[in-house]
Amino acid sequence: MKRTFLSGIAQCIFNLGMAYLFLGTAYASSVSDPLPSWNEGQVKHAIIRFVEEATCSGGAHYIAPADRIATFDNDGTLWVEQPMYTEVLFSFEQIKALMPAHPEWKTQSPFKEIAANDYSHLDKKSLMEVWVVTHSGMSVEQFEEVAKKWLATAKDKRFKQHYTSLVYQPMLEVMDYLRKNKFKVFIVSGGGQEFVRAYAEKTYDVPPENVIGTVLKTHYVYQKGEPQLINMPSILFIDNEEGKPEAIQLFFGKKPVIAFGNSDGDRQMLEWTQSNKGPHLMLLVHHDDAQREYAYDTQSKVGTFSASLMEEAKNKHWDVISMKQDWKTIF
């Protein structure tokens, strides 16, 4: 027993040594590079070092598999969120499709503006109203069908591709790398939980039970003797900002060890991860690549990365991922 244990440590230390040696030199060209779409640099090295240490049984930074919880924001962290959140575009198109059944909307804000493709005056409250209206009043199965159907056909105007193709290859590699090392990978999104679930398994290999998002209350009813869950026009919780650690506690009852975000909405999730008494790593995707994707931060309406978040990241040693410099490929 003791011998095996020591060999285990020796093996880890050897691996860590190899990782340290190769990082910064030729790790990327190595066959076993777990993150081939990442350029060599501080961020890639931090991720690999963290995983190597977390899985090094007997090492000082070992994390038991049960505690290897990784959380990822979705919009802007795993897929494109500009020029508007995909789910908001989905909601607008649902509103348009529902217009004939709601003649009263013709004179009501924000519906009349959406029908006229005038989105300029929509504030957060209006967007939330539209979100609630388009996600409620049907069973959870019906909503899933509507969302899947839309995702299978709708395309992004700039990239002329389905939205589910606009996911970041480097992040897919990180999720895969973590899963291979027995991390449990969760999406913790400000977006609608059922919307993200409609494509997360196929797109990210993340099953529905590992997707947390903003949710409506549901109501259990019988329709023709069969039980149904109906989405109600009432929010159970918003999974954004302080809602993220609150939802993480609700779903796991423990703190993540690694968390990825990209905007002010992820600040509290990263703080919560950093308050973990064990090893932890916090990262923020910074959109600074207008050519290959988008460049935005403080001024953006969508996915704001404020100056105070950048300041906090610096002070608290969170890793900031530069899309331009750290990512070899985007999609």
Place this chain on the structure above:
Amino acid sequence: MKRTFLSGIAQCIFNLGMAYLFLGTAYASSVSDPLPSWNEGQVKHAIIRFVEEATCSGGAHYIAPADRIATFDNDGTLWVEQPMYTEVLFSFEQIKALMPAHPEWKTQSPFKEIAANDYSHLDKKSLMEVWVVTHSGMSVEQFEEVAKKWLATAKDKRFKQHYTSLVYQPMLEVMDYLRKNKFKVFIVSGGGQEFVRAYAEKTYDVPPENVIGTVLKTHYVYQKGEPQLINMPSILFIDNEEGKPEAIQLFFGKKPVIAFGNSDGDRQMLEWTQSNKGPHLMLLVHHDDAQREYAYDTQSKVGTFSASLMEEAKNKHWDVISMKQDWKTIF
């Protein structure tokens, strides 16, 4: 490929055949009996047959591992709930401990009655008030500590044992058997999520993220610069009756394939499981063993098993587990 596939089926069919042959005769004496604390009979056979078929790749009742979701009620299904839910006893003792800090309670119902050990007039509303008061106003970590401390010392009056020793051995075997066959085992309890999480991993081998229960809203705050989640005196949702399928959807986004309950509070969870278009199995523990545990149903204040539930179980072919006849040992 085809040959391997056929061999797989052949192996399954052989296993199923063996299971059918042995069940009802000598399965229990077989070394490989996965449920040694269960007497031979319809219920034991139904569970084993279901698992054998679910894991028989290529068979007509195969279930992919990702969909092997098993849900268990807790009070009365996994551990003793008489003469009063353990968590209610915990709440009463917390109220008594808090009395000195709340002089106003001396003249207020239901606190003054609890202080006087007079529980006879407590209705559901009072119990809920007591539950909220004793579970809120502290951080999630503080609550966990309080619950763990109480569970480590408090003992059941009749059995003179810690409550965590009063868990049903036959159900522990079922949970183990399911996990070994790649089922994801979840507890879906009407009790407090954080209370059940405080002992579920050690007692049932069920990690916090697989425990769903009734929950309070939490509030993210900073204390001395450190983030904290404080339990608020406000219920987010009640995980009982129709709340069970609602919470199951919230947490998994898919229906269970096997569900165990024991009272009217579990009715909707079993109906929801039965509405699964794939294979499914529903079971109810019936407390009919006054000698070794308790015998109760329609008349009981705690864990009511109404006549209409028994009727529904018969009509819908749910398996009713007789503690007296089906269980060789209880604890």
